Amino acid sequence: MTLSSYLTSLVLVASVCALTAALAPEGSNKKYLHLLASVAVLVALISPLSQLDLSFDAEGQEPLPSPEGEHLVVAATEEALREALCEALSLSQEEVRLSLSASCDAAGNVTLSSLTLTLVGEGTAKREAARAYLEKHLPKSCEVFVYVEPYRQ
Secondary structure: OOHHHHHHHHHHHHHHHHHHHHHOOOOOHHHHHHHHHHHHHHHHHHHHHHHOOOOOOOOOOOOOOHHHHHHHHHHHHHHHHHHHHHHHHOOOHHHEEEEEEEEEOOOOOEEEEEEEEEEEHHHHHHHHHHHHHHHHHOOOOOEEEEEEEOOOO
C-alpha cells in the first residue's frame, strides 16, 4: 500500500463516517453510530500495520567470528556475573575477581567451560555462599573454582 492510497482510503472512510454521523437522526442509536464510525476510522488507520513483515530470519545472518564473538560474550558475561554476585552477596567490586573460560563451536555458539572466582579481603567470609550462588546459576558443565585472598598489610 502506497502512502497516497493509504491517505485516500483514510480520507474516504473518515468522510463517509462524518457524513453518516451528520445525517443520522437524533436519539439513542446515534451514540452507537458514532462508536461504529470511530471503529471504522481506527481500522483504516491501523490497516497498514497488518502488511508489515516483522519476521526475523537468522538463517541468513553470519555468526560473529569465533575469537571476537567469544571475547564479547565472555566479557559481557563476566561483567553481568560480577554485578550479580556483588548484589546477591553484598560485596564491593574490589572484593570480586572473575575469570571465565569459554569455547566457541563452528556455528558461533559460545559455551562457558570454567569460572574462577577470587574473593579478596572481607569477601573471603562469603566463599561458600558464592560457590552455591554460582553453581545454582551456571550450567552443570561449567567448572567453578573459588579462591580467597586476604588483604595484605
